[in-house]
Amino acid sequence: MENFKKMLIALRPDILRFAKIQLRDDTLAEDMVQDTLATAIDKFQQFRGDAVLKTWIITILKNKITDYFRSRKNISSLEELQEENAAIDAQYNQCFDESDHWLSSASPNHWGETPEEFSHRQAFFRTLENCLQGLPEDTAQIFYLREIMGMEVEEICNNFNITKENCYVILHRARNGLRKCLQHRWFDLND
Structure with a gap:
């Protein structure tokens, strides 16, 4: 049991x-x-x-978070996020030409490289986490x-009381918001 507790302590930063x-x-x-760690200790035998x-x-932890979202009474609606979403949409629309083809200039400079190829892999993932923090709360979640x-x-739709179409729009906006943020906070700085 003591060894199990030590392993949990080692995992704590990642799950936090x-x-x-x-x-x-x-x-x-x-x-x-x-609460998750206490549950894990209680259910050690399982x-x-x-x-x-x-x-x-x-x-x-995922189940506890899901239960939290399910029990949450005041979930923001997509309409409440209109301003942030409109800004992400505007940035996204700038990535295409008049015939709706992707502009090569809109691609991140090093997108073809994997994060492992960068010597500062940990910094990349911290930047990604910071970019997630910069998205509207429901969008990031x-x-x-x-x-x-x-x-x-x-x-997800059931947890957030949204339609599939809204979910796909939110995912689309999140990806584009992250692309813009990573370009600005990581790729442009590491050229």
């Missing part, structure tokens, strides 16, 4: 970072991580080792749930 991106509330993220420990812990946690669109 995950919770902070999802919840955008450091105190709530801390509480959620503490961990069969079929999955990597980190995957098992993240699954517990929905993007993270879909693209990083792999949650199905239908489940």
Whole structure:
């Protein structure tokens, strides 16, 4: 059991970072991580080792976050995010020519390279997390749930009380907002 607790302590920074991106509330993220770790310790006997420990812990945290979103009463609607979404849309529209073809000048300079090719890989991921923080709250949460946690669109729609079409629009805007942010905060600085 002591070895298990030490492994949990080692995983804590990763799961805390995950919770902070999802919840955008450091105190709530801390509480959620503490609750997750306590649950993991309580359910230690249920961990069969079929999955990597980190995957098992993240699954517990994911379920707690999902339960939190389901219980949340005041979920922002897409309309409340119109101003931020309009700005992301305007930036996105500048990436295409008159015939709706992608402008090569709109592509990030180093997009073809993988982050591992950069000598400062950790800095890249910190920049990505900062860019996620710069997105509207629901946009970042929905993007993270879909693209990083792999949650199905239908489940996200149920959690946020939005239509599939709204979900796809939000994901589209998130990707473009992240592209712009990464270009400005990472790729332009690392030329």
